[in-house]
Amino acid sequence: MSRTFELTPGYAISRVIRGGWQLAGGHGAIDPQQAVSDLVAAFDAGITTYDCADIYTGVEELIGAARLRLAKERGADAAARMKVHTKLVPDLEVLPKISRQYIRGIVETSLRRLGAERLDLVQFHWWDYSQPAYVDAMGWLNEMHLEGRIRNVGVTNFDVPRLTNILDAGVPLVSEQLQYSVLDQRPAGGLTDLARANDIKFLCYGTVAGGFLSERWLGAAEPDMRLENRSLVKYKLVIDDFGGWVLFQEMLRALKAIGDKHGADIASVASAWVLGQPLVAAVIVGARNQHHALANAAIMDLKLDKDDLASIQAVIDRSGGLAGDVYTLERDRTGRHGSIMHYNLNAGRT
DSSP states (O other): OOSEEEEETTEEEESEEEEOGGGGSTTSOOOHHHHHHHHHHHHHTTOOEEEOOTTSTTHHHHHHHHHHHHHHHHOHHHHHHOEEEEEEOOOGGGGGGOOHHHHHHHHHHHHHHHTOSSEEEEEEOOSOTTSTTHHHHHHHHHHHHHHTSEEEEEEESOOHHHHHHHHHTTOOOOEEEEEOBTTBOTTTTHHHHHHHHTTOEEEEEOTTGGGTSSGGGTTOOOOOSOOSSHHHHHHHHHHHHHTOHHHHHHHHHHHHHHHHHHTOOHHHHHHHHHHTSTTEEEEEEOOSSHHHHHHHHGGGGOOOOHHHHHHHHHHHTTOOOOOSSTTHHHHOTTSTTGGGOOOOOOTTOO
16 A cells, blocks of 8 residues: 555645644643644654644644744755645634635635645535535635645535535535544445546545544443543444444454454554545544554555455444435534534634
8 A cells, every 4th residue: 555645646645644633632731842743753654744724723833833843854845745734614603604705814824824825735614504605615715726825625524415516616626524434434425426526535534433443442331421522422423323332342343353463453454444445545543642643654554455354344234324425414403413513613713
């Protein structure tokens, strides 16, 4: 398996992307100097692509500082090899009145935080399809792409009908960021068909289900919903819809057996499975320290054989699966999945 993927001609990314959400402070206090050192360590391990968002407090600044350190210590060529993907997530309350000025303002803020003249990839998210201006917003992003302020434009968590609307409006998309795992195969099927027809690749988060796909939970009793953070609550709901705790334990045992064969852990096997799915360019994984970064880089060297894939598929085949298109459950603000989401996250951001 190659360690890089050419997302567009001349634009190569690492097949494992360093996620930035754990640096936003929700997982504990952040030491900025240590965080920058850890980001540089990921680069040295071969993870040369980073994911962040305008709503991840302080993360764009940290990644910008890491790129600046690379430039100072290794030179401009090294800094140029560091690719940064950010997300643009308008607040729910802004959607009815969203404007070109609002979109341009968020892009300019991200440029300033990252210390960049051009954003490598902007991934656009939209909370409420009853508000139709997402097509206009994508057009405004494309204007900045044509101006050279954005190199590539993508989306986050769009379903087939709305992705079709954007493509029909003539916006060239290179990628969709979405949730994909051995527990959640909603991107397969219609979305994969549409993406293949339009040369759109998948950048996948949730491949380890917030840490549930790990040795920590193998053989563990089913937890109640009083979990330590909202991410675990979210992925526990995914496990419930996958088929419940008993079937989840079967998946963990299958992944553990495969990992033992390859000298890998459960999380690495789970992420390698996603990397092997059609149209998947990269998986987005978090890392709490440099040791985790090295372990994550090893995912790019793990190749599952046909017996491994059959073992995983045998468990998937016993699952009812998550219902609907990509992000449909999470977008329903009255449902089990959507009711735990936070929809207005830009208040006070500068």
